């Protein structure tokens with residue numbers, strides 16, 4: 168066992184709305200859209216493993232909150248960097264529920280493996296490697312570039328650095344969320360995305376004309392309906408938050424909830440879900456993007 172290791176933190180990312188833009192080159196493929204990066208995220212620790220210690224040919228052994236797990240993009244990132252490692256993910260976020268955990272795992276693995284194995288890649292190169300892995304696995308399109316940026320990213324053009332163009336909503340907010348279960352990103356992305364993409368482009372035009380949080384939330388609600396993605400539990404919660412929304416909310420975001428793409432998850436600004444009688448997880452928008460948080464021999 169070589170034992171050299173590094174840890175990266177990557178914020179979670181809920182997509183408010185998106186349009187899908189496939190392309191042959193995975194660096195050019197991606198999505199347009201907008202979402203919130205979250206102070207709840209994923210700590211990714213990469214520990215190098217000597218060839219002699221590796222049980223088989225696979226470049227990675229992955230654990231998620233202490234349990235063995237498989238996230239294809241993580242192995243692909245290690246292979247791209249020619250690194251063999253154990254990867255451990257620690258997160259409070261639900262998996263498969265629209266928080267971009269797979270994107271965070273891929274991006275955090277890229278940052279931490281580069282540091283642990285001293286691969287000398289730049290941030291843009293690492294973001295591209297993680298983005299390509301995520302796109303090729305069909306587990307996400309725009310989470311990685313959003314998580315590399317932080318804040319409240321607007322994805323104006325799809326793709327990795329060199330292709331994609333990002334902007335942001337200059338704001339900060341308390342965020343509440345409740346998850347009712349998983350929704351398969353792979354299944355939705357593999358299906359017919361024409362209606363979804365039309366709805367996503369419309370939502371993006373609205374946000375570009377008025378880059379403020381209330382508009383982002385409103386465009387997100389309209390997107391979920393037009394793209395026919397709303398699930399009943401989430402629709403009910405959005406309605407309940409709207410009804411309770413007249414109560415005093417210190418952040419002034421009363422009544423604003425929307426569905427996280429792609430999960431059976433509702434997120435609200437301020438105290439929207441608490442005011443509606445739910446018992447949500449609470450975090451904030453995250454001011455910065457993915458970063459290394461530690462290295463050790």
Ligand SMILES: Nc1ncnc2c1ncn2[C@@H]1O[C@H](COP(=O)(O)OP(=O)(O)O)[C@@H](O)[C@H]1O
Nearest residue numbers: 236237262263264265266267268269306352429
């Ligand atoms: N326990 C698990 N539940 C769901 N997905 C898991 C689990 N362990 C690993 N995975 C992998 O994580 C991916 C889901 O990642 P995530 O980004 O959280 O979902 P989403 O795309 O909804 O945001 C799945 O594609 C799956 O391969």
Ligand SMILES: CC(C)(COP(=O)(O)O)[C@@H](O)C(=O)O
Nearest residue numbers: 182198265267307308309429
């Ligand atoms: C919405 C999605 C395509 C998937 O997001 P998630 O399910 O969180 O992986 C995202 O990557 C995006 O491009 O906005």
